[in-house]
Amino acid sequence: MYLNPIFRYDGKTTPQNTFAAQYNLLGTWLMRLIVLNVLFWSVAGYRFLFRKIWGRG
Amino acid sequence: MFKFLFKFLATIILSLLLVVVVVSCFQHFQSRRYSFPEPKPFSGKYLYNPYKDVDTIWQKCNFHAHANAWGGTTDGNAQTGKDLLEKYCSMNYDVACISDYHSINPEQNTTDSTFVPVYEHGHNLFKAHRLALGSTNVSYYDVSLLHTLHDRQYVIQRLRNTSPYIAVAHPKFGGGHTLDDFKWLTGYELIEVLNHYRLSDKYWDIALSAGKPVWIIADDDCHNISKPEETGVKWTMVGDNTSTGKNILDNLVKGNAYGVDGTNAENDNYLESVTTDSMAVVVKLKKKAKEIRLVGQNGLLRASILNSDHIKYIFAPEDTYVRRNKKQKN
Numbered sequence: 001m002y003l004n005p006i007f008r009y010d011g012k013t014t015p016q017n018t019f020a021a022q023y024n025l026l027g028t029w030l031m032r033l034i035v036l037n038v039l040f041w042s043v044a045g046y047r048f049l050f051r052k053i054w055g056r057g
Numbered sequence: 058m059f060k061f062l063f064k065f066l067a068t069i070i071l072s073l074l075l076v077v078v079v080v081s082c083f084q085h086f087q088s089r090r091y092s093f094p095e096p097k098p099f100s101g102k103y104l105y106n107p108y109k110d111v112d113t114i115w116q117k118c119n120f121h122a123h124a125n126a127w128g129g130t131t132d133g134n135a136q137t138g139k140d141l142l143e144k145y146c147s148m149n150y151d152v153a154c155i156s157d158y159h160s161i162n163p164e165q166n167t168t169d170s171t172f173v174p175v176y177e178h179g180h181n182l183f184k185a186h187r188l189a190l191g192s193t194n195v196s197y198y199d200v201s202l203l204h205t206l207h208d209r210q211y212v213i214q215r216l217r218n219t220s221p222y223i224a225v226a227h228p229k230f231g232g233g234h235t236l237d238d239f240k241w242l243t244g245y246e247l248i249e250v251l252n253h254y255r256l257s258d259k260y261w262d263i264a265l266s267a268g269k270p271v272w273i274i275a276d277d278d279c280h281n282i283s284k285p286e287e288t289g290v291k292w293t294m295v296g297d298n299t300s301t302g303k304n305i306l307d308n309l310v311k312g313n314a315y316g317v318d319g320t321n322a323e324n325d326n327y328l329e330s331v332t333t334d335s336m337a338v339v340v341k342l343k344k345k346a347k348e349i350r351l352v353g354q355n356g357l358l359r360a361s362i363l364n365s366d367h368i369k370y371i372f373a374p375e376d377t378y379v380r381r382n383k384k385q386k387n
Contacts, residue, residue, distance in 0.1 A: 001328060002250055002258065002316040004107045004272050005265055006338050007378035011103035015270035019217065019244030020094050021210050027090030031207075039082040046075045053064050053071075 081202045088200055089211045093241040096267030098354060099377040104338065107272070107312025108331035111296035115327070116305055118152035118293045119145060120175055121188055121226065121249065121276030124164070126157035133157065135281045138164030144282040148289045148322035152305060156188060159195050173302040177226060178216060185209055185233030188249065188274070189220035191306050196220070206238050213244045222246050222310050224274045229255035239264040246310040251275035251291040251318055258382060262356035265378050274309065275316030289322030318383070329366075336372040340381055351379045 009015050123133025124141045136144075138155050142165070145153030155162035156177045165172060174193070179186035181201045189196070196219050200208040216223055224247035228234040239248075239260050250261050250273045264271050275291045282288050296313040297305045308314065317324050329341035340349065349368040353359040354377045360370045370379060 001318075001324070001326065001342075001381070002273055002275065002383055003328065003331060003340065003381035004312040004315060005270075005378040005380035006104055006106050006331065006333060007099040007265070007270065008101040008372070008376075009099065009103055009105040010101040015099075015105055017243055017246060017264075017269045017271050019214060021091035021214075021241075021243055022094075024090040024092050027092075027207075028088075031088070031090055032086055035082050035085045039079065042075060042078045042082075046071060049071055050068065053067050 077202075081200075084198070084200045085203075085208070087198070087211075088208045089214075090207045091210055093206075093210075094243075096240045096269075098266060098268045099270075100268075104333045104336060104372065105270075106331060106333040106338075108296075109333070111313045112298040112308065114296070114298045114300075115294045116151040116171075116297050116300065117149065117322075118154075118295050118305065118309075119150055119277050119279075119291075120152070120154045120173065120190065120224070120274060120293065121156045121177065121252070122154065122279040123157055123177075124155050124162055126160050126162065131158050133280045135283070138162045141279070141282055144288065150292070150322070151300065152295075152302070159197055161192065161195065170301045171305065173306060178212075179226070179233070181233065183233040184227070184231030185212075186226040187213070187216060187245070188224040188226050188247075188276075189216055190222040190224060190247075190309075191303070192220040194219040204233075206235075206241060209234065209238065210242055210244070213242065217244060222306055224249055227252040227255050227257060227278060228260040229257040234260065236260060236263050239269070240267040243269065245271065247272050247274040249274050249276060249278075251316045252278045253287040253290050254278060259356060262352065265380070266355050268377070270312075272310060272312040273314065273316045275318070285321065290320065291316065291318050292322070293317070294327070337369060338372070338379060339367060339369045341367040350382050352382045353377065353379045356382075 124138040125134045152171045154173050154175045156175045158177050161174050161176050175190050178189050180199050223245040226249045248261050248271050250257050275293045279287045295309050297308045327343045329343050332339045345366045349362050351360045362368045
C-alpha cells in the first residue's frame with residue numbers, strides 16, 4: 001500500500017497545490033505569432049501543391 | 058484513369074494534413090505561456106498529517122474505468138456501463154465510477170448517494186490524460202499535437218472551470234508527461250500513482266520534492282472486466298463516514314486516503330493509523346508486513362523495518378516529507 005506524505009509546514013495554512021503559474025503575456029503572443037506563421041505557410045503550401053497536382057499554374 | 062486516381066488520392070491526403078494542421082493551430086492559438094514559480098521544498102517547524110482527523114470508515118473506491126462510449130469507438134467497448142458497475146459491486150466496492158473519455162456515462166445512477174461524476178480528459182498524442190472529478194460539464198479542449206509543459210498547464214487551468222478536482226492520470230504511461238513536468242505543474246490535487254498500466258511513484262516524488270502537496274489516487278483504469286490483470290488490482294481507500302459522493306471527494310483531496318494494489322479486489326494488509334507527535338511519525342498497519350519503507354525528498358529511502366506492523370520515524374532537519382512506499386508485496 002502507498003500512503004500519503006507527512007510533510008513540513010508552517011502550522012497555520014492547510015497546504016494546497018493551488019494554481020500558481022503566472023500568465024506570460026509576451027510569451028503567449030510570441031507563440032501565437034509563430035502559430036499564425038505556421039498556419040499561413042501551411043495554407044500557402046497546400047495551395048502550391050494543389051496547383052502542382054492538378055497542373056493549374 | 059490511373060493518373061486521375063493518383064491526383065485524387067494525393068489531394069485527399071494533402072487536405073487531411075491541412076485539416077490536422079489547421080485544427081492543431083486553432084488549439085495552440087488558444088493556449089498560453091506561463092512563468093512558473095521556483096520549486097520550494099516543504100519547510101516549517103510543524104508536520105502536516107493528512108490522517109490526523111481521518112474518518113473511521115474506509116470506503117473502497119475506483120474512480121477510473123471505461124465502458125462502451127462514443128458508439129464503441131473507444132477502448133472499453135467490451136462492456137456496458139451496467140456490466141462494469143455490476144462487476145465492481147460484486148467485488149464489494151463502495152464507489153465504482155465510469156470514467157469514459159470526454160463523457161459522463163449516462164448509465165450511472167446519478168441519484169445514488171455515492172455517485173461521483175468523473176470522466177477522462179485528453180485526446181492528444183502520448184496520452185497526457187487527466188481525471189476530471191465532480192464535473193458538471195465536459196471540457197473538450199486539448200492540445201493534441203506537440204504539447205509542451207505550458208500547454209499541459211493551460212489544459213489544467215481550463216479544466217478547473219468545469220471540474221472542482223483534477224487528477225493527473227497515469228503520468229508514466231505513454232510519455233505524455235515528463236518527470237520534470239511535476240516540478241512545475243500546479244493547480245491539480247491528485248496524481249494517479251497506481252494504475253494497472255504503470256506505477257508512477259517517481260513522478261509523485263518529483264512533485265512532493267518540489268513542495269507540491271498532491272495526494273494519491275489509485276485506480277484500475279479497467280478497459281475490460283474479463284481481464285483479471287486490470288480489474289480489482291488497484292484502488293483507493295478513502296476515510297469517510299458519510300458515504301456520500303461529495304464528501305468522499307472532499308476527503309480524497311484532503312489526503313484522507315491511501316492507495317492499494319491487490320488481486321481480485323483483495324489485499325492482505327490495510328492501514329491502521331498514521332500519527333504524529335511533534336516531529337515523530339508512527340505508521341501502523343493491521344498486520345505485520347515483510348517490509349515497511351519510508352521514502353523522503355527525491356524519493357530516497359529514509360527508514361525501513363522488516364517483519365513489523367509499525368514503524369516510527371523522527372524527522373531529521375534535512376527531511377521535508379516522508380511517505381510509505383511499497384517495495385515488496387505485503
